[in-house]
Amino acid sequence: xxxxxxxxxxxxxxxxxxxxxxxxxxxxxxxxxxxxxxxxxxxxxxxxxxxxxxxxxxxxxxxxxxxxxxxxxxxxxxxxxxxxxxxxxxxxxxxxxxxxxxxxxxxxxxxxxxxxxxxxxxxxxxxxxxxxxxxxxxxxxxxxxxxxxxxxxxxxxxxxxxxxxxxxxxxxxxxxxxxxxxxxxxxxxxxx
Amino acid sequence: xxxxxxxxxxxxxxxxxxxxxxxxxxxxxxxxxxxxxxxxxxxxxxxxxxxxxxxxxxxxxxxxxxxxxxxxxxxxxxxxxxxxxxxxxxxxxxxxxxxxxxxxxxxxxxxxxxxxxxxxxxxxxxxxxxxxxxxxxxxxxxxxxxxxxxxxxxxxxxxxxxxxxxxxxxxxxxxxxxxxxxxxxxxxxxxxxxxxxxxxxxxxxxxxxxxxxxxxxxxxxxxxxxxxxxxxxxxxxxxxxxxxxxxxxxxxxxxxxxxxxxxxxxxxxxxxxxxxxxxxxxxxxxxxxxxxxxxxx
Numbered sequence: 417x418x419x420x421x422x423x424x425x426x427x428x429x430x431x432x433x434x435x436x437x438x439x440x441x442x443x444x445x446x447x448x449x450x451x452x453x454x455x456x457x458x459x460x461x462x463x464x465x466x467x468x469x470x471x472x473x474x475x476x477x478x479x480x481x482x483x484x485x486x487x488x489x490x491x492x493x494x495x496x497x498x499x500x501x502x503x504x505x506x507x508x509x510x511x512x513x514x515x516x517x518x519x520x521x522x523x524x525x526x527x528x529x530x531x532x533x534x535x536x537x538x539x540x541x542x543x544x545x546x547x548x549x550x551x552x553x554x555x556x557x558x559x560x561x562x563x564x565x566x567x568x569x570x571x572x573x574x575x576x577x578x579x580x581x582x583x584x585x586x587x588x589x590x591x592x593x594x595x596x597x598x599x600x601x602x603x604x605x606x607x608x
Numbered sequence: 609x610x611x612x613x614x615x616x617x618x619x620x621x622x623x624x625x626x627x628x629x630x631x632x633x634x635x636x637x638x639x640x641x642x643x644x645x646x647x648x649x650x651x652x653x654x655x656x657x658x659x660x661x662x663x664x665x666x667x668x669x670x671x672x673x674x675x676x677x678x679x680x681x682x683x684x685x686x687x688x689x690x691x692x693x694x695x696x697x698x699x700x701x702x703x704x705x706x707x708x709x710x711x712x713x714x715x716x717x718x719x720x721x722x723x724x725x726x727x728x729x730x731x732x733x734x735x736x737x738x739x740x741x742x743x744x745x746x747x748x749x750x751x752x753x754x755x756x757x758x759x760x761x762x763x764x765x766x767x768x769x770x771x772x773x774x775x776x777x778x779x780x781x782x783x784x785x786x787x788x789x790x791x792x793x794x795x796x797x798x799x800x801x802x803x804x805x806x807x808x809x810x811x812x813x814x815x816x817x818x819x820x821x822x823x824x825x826x827x828x829x830x831x832x833x834x835x836x837x838x839x840x841x842x843x844x845x846x847x848x849x850x851x852x853x854x855x856x857x858x859x860x861x862x863x864x865x866x867x868x869x870x871x872x873x874x875x876x877x878x879x880x881x882x883x884x885x886x887x888x889x890x891x892x893x894x895x896x897x898x899x900x901x902x903x904x905x
Contacts, residue, residue: 417611434609435609435610435611435653436609436643436649436650436653438640438644457641457644457645458641458644458645459637459640459641459702459703459705459706460791462703462705465705471708472704472705472708473705473708473709474637474705474706474709476640476644477635477636477637477640477641477706477709478636478640478709479611479633479636479639479640479643479653479655481611481613481653481655482633482636482655482657484613560704560705578704578790579704581703581704581789581790581791582702582703582704582705582706582790582791583703
């Protein structure tokens with residue numbers, strides 16, 4: 417079957433989708449967006465977290481056909497998504513094209529100044545706080561953290577723990593991830 | 609596999625009538641796991657995401673009519689006052705991502721003994737609204753809904769439309785045992801609701817029998833003990849011997865198995881502990897509201 421939906425602000429079309437296929441599979445294998453990670457395939461690890469009509473969900477548990485006509489934001493579009501949120505439509509063309517998304521990389525690796533990077537504030541905070549080790553869980557954590565800070569600009573530690581309770585990390589441990597979210601929240605409230 | 613996408617409830621019922629083997633999918637948090645792991649290859653997937661009224665709820669005089677697909681997140685946010693037990697249970701479901709998709713209809717459809725909503729529904733009192741194109745609507749009392757391990761009273765051509773849950777008329781509590789506070793399939797769970805209006809207590813036990821069950825002997829004992837001691841009126845602290853007997857009878861209502869999550873004897877023990885604790889919590893809360901209303905009078 418064919419699935420038409422919006423990914424990172426741009427309309428997309430996926431063909432030859434098997435009816436039992438997950439949204440995650442469509443994103444990774446049919447649209448070439450491997451940012452959302454495939455691990456447990458049962459909603460346990462959160463590494464496939466995306467926004468579906470704004471709501472964080474495990475994309476491995478959304479049937480591809482259920483995404484028809486809906487809006488998905490993946491980690492590849494997060495920087496642009498955050499930018500649009502901050503400055504509205506005045507930022508120019510909305511959305512991230514598939515080509516841009518596929519080539520997306522954290523360029524300009526001066527993590528101290530963030531100079532030359534195209535990162536969302538939460539991505540920058542993860543780098544600055546050392547919250548990334550192997551990086552496998554990072555995309556899901558970024559999407560979940562970004563959504564938390566969108567609805568709660570001053571989260572308590574308990575709020576952060578709860579918001580990230582569906583995302584597993586098996587290498588850094590969670591302290592630096594907590595640091596990163598606290599850092600992003602502090603920067604957000606200072607308007608940096 | 610065919611993917612059926614009805615745009616309305618009537619279309620969904622027609623599709624289910626035409627294809628009784630079709631597997632309904634709403635939040636997908638149960639169904640997609642089975643498909644991802646190749647445990648299930650349904651001939652038809654019946655997507656209910658476009659049926660908008662399944663996502664709505666209405667607060668009535670006596671009950672809340674909760675659409676089958678209302679996500680747990682919405683229940684936690686919006687129905688804490690009306691359905692405190694179910695709201696607490698909803699908060700223990702997996703993680704935010706799962707609570708954003710899953711709802712009570714799925715819990716009922718899957719009818720796993722470990723489903724988090726069941727003890728809260730049993731304790732509050734509920735009826736499941738199901739419908740078929742051929743025979744229309746019927747309301748199944750929650751006590752008759754669970755018929756076996758992952759089996760329920762639905763006919764093949766029926767779909768779950770809503771659940772009518774009695775609005776809380778007294779304190780309710782929910783307790784669940786697991787290895788963490790998130791992403792946990794219940795080792796066992798317990799729901800308790802005080803109903804001061806009828807001077808009764810209702811319970812629900814999860815994951816400690818082939819189906820979710822009520823501890824009826826424990827309820828009857830406690831109802832009698834509370835009545836005899838005049839507890840509803842005098843608001844005294846429940847005597848430890850009454851609480852212990854209630855806990856023992858709740859343990860006795862279990863029919864658990866040994867599995868990877870826990871042993872049968874642990875489950876029996878833990879249900880007793882949760883029964884005693886939730887009784888204490890709810891009763892203290894009842895006494896508190898009694899004192900407050902007396903103070904105001």
